[in-house]
Amino acid sequence: MTNxxxxxxxxxxxxxxxxxxxxxxxxxxxxxxxxxxxxxxxxGGTRMEAAGARLLANTASxxxxxxxxxxxxxxxxxxIQKQVRRYLQFTPPDLTxxxxxxxxxxxxxxDLKRLNSGPIIYYIAPQEWAxxxxxxxxxxxxxxxxxxLSIFPQEAEYYASHGAAVTWVGHPFIDTLSxxxxxxxxxxxxxxxxxxxxxxxxxASRQQELQYIWPVLAAAAQQIQAQCPDAYFWIPVALESFxxxxxxxxQCLGLKATLTGQSQxxxxxxxxxxxxxxxxx
Numbered sequence: 001m002t003n004x005x006x007x008x009x010x011x012x013x014x015x016x017x018x019x020x021x022x023x024x025x026x027x028x029x030x031x032x033x034x035x036x037x038x039x040x041x042x043x044g045g046t047r048m049e050a051a052g053a054r055l056l057a058n059t060a061s062x063x064x065x066x067x068x069x070x071x072x073x074x075x076x077x078x079x080i081q082k083q084v085r086r087y088l089q090f091t092p093p094d095l096t097x098x099x100x101x102x103x104x105x106x107x108x109x110x111d112l113k114r115l116n117s118g119p120i121i122y123y124i125a126p127q128e129w130a131x132x133x134x135x136x137x138x139x140x141x142x143x144x145x146x147x148x149l150s151i152f153p154q155e156a157e158y159y160a161s162h163g164a165a166v167t168w169v170g171h172p173f174i175d176t177l178s179x180x181x182x183x184x185x186x187x188x189x190x191x192x193x194x195x196x197x198x199x200x201x202x203x204a205s206r207q208q209e210l211q212y213i214w215p216v217l218a219a220a221a222q223q224i225q226a227q228c229p230d231a232y233f234w235i236p237v238a239l240e241s242f243x244x245x246x247x248x249x250x251q252c253l254g255l256k257a258t259l260t261g262q263s264q265x266x267x268x269x270x271x272x273x274x275x276x277x278x279x280x281x
Contacts (some may be wrong), residue, residue, distance in 0.1 A: 004037040008088065009044065010108060011099035012059035014238045017045030019099055019124060022172050024051035025110070041093065043084065043104070056084055061237065077104055077156070085111050093115040096143070102126040105135060109144035123149040123169075128158060138162055161271045176264075186268035190234065190260065197223065197231045200266045201257070202275025211240050214249065217274055232256050234270065236263035 008026065017142060019064050024040055025195035028051070031038045038173045044061025057080045096112055098105040098120065104148060105122070112120055122145045128138045141148070142164040149169045150156035156168040181189065192198050203214040221233055237248075237259050250257045260266050267273060 001035070002037065002102065002160060004039070005094045005141050006039045006041070006091075007095045007097065008093035009040060009042040009048070009053065009099065009129040010101065010105055010237045011044050012104060014045065014060055016062040016101055017047045020044045020053070021047035021051040022176070023099070023123065024048060025051055028052055043080065056087060058129055080104070081108060081260065084108070088112065088117055089115055094118050096120045098122045100124045100126060102137065106140050110140060119146045121147050121149060122142065124151055125155060125159060127155065127182040180265065180268050183268060186265045190262065190265055190269050192234070192269050193249050198270050199231055199233050200270035200273045200275075201235045202263070202273060203231050210245060214246070218249045218253055218255065220274060221255055221257070225255060233258070234266045235259050236266050
């Protein structure tokens with residue numbers, strides 16, 4: 001007889017969707033080896049869905065920088081939280097995994113604790129050790145989770161010092177390094193000639209980054225192209241909804257550029273990377 005379990009995973013933004021998809025692949029692989037059958041419900045994005053999760057809502061685009069910039073997303077986020085609470089009340093998971101995304105996951109952890117819906121694990125907890133959202137946030141995370149799986153030593157030390165049960169598991173990207181090809185292979189797979197001067201532009205994984213940072217990067221690329229005409233730009237697209245804006249800017253400025261869906265390949269193939277953060281997406 002096959003054992004089964006229902007897992008709920010909650011995250012948001014592009015980076016959370018990526019981390020969630022890596023986790024789902026790992027969980028499914030471990031379950032297969034142990035003869036378990038997993039049902040995974042999630043708040044996340046298309047990567048998590050492709051990995052096998054059933055999305056209760058797509059939250060990959062609900063990322064913002066700054067208080068006022070976050071306001072347009074508040075109403076939708078609150079609606080999603082209400083729907084999820086109702087769903088979990090009648091379909092309680094055997095395990096909940098929260099990934100970063102404190103604006104949603106911290107209050108959600110409180111609600112799940114009240115529902116007594118099974119163990120709650122915070123994987124990649126909010127970086128309170130780096131910048132604190134207030135002592136109340138740390139207290140809620142510690143009180144409403146059964147264990148924190150930390151990816152940084154400082155994170156583990158911080159939460160342990162506040163009374164949390166913590167396990168330091170290391171950064172998940174370490175496991176993916178072996179899968180990233182060398183420069184020659186990356187260029188071959190992207191169709192970039194070996195002698196081409198390739199520059200990666202990493203403009204955005206949030207709408208605000210697309211609005212404020214992408215124009216600056218594009219202007220810098222235009223200046224580079226004027227001084228180095230044989231340079232060519234590759235631009236990973238974090239969200240498909242960003243594609244039209246990126247294409248319009250490329251055409252308007254006359255940039256020699258190609259949009260890709262392969263950020264890790266692009267980083268591996270590039271001679272230079274420009275961006276606010278070279279985050280893998």
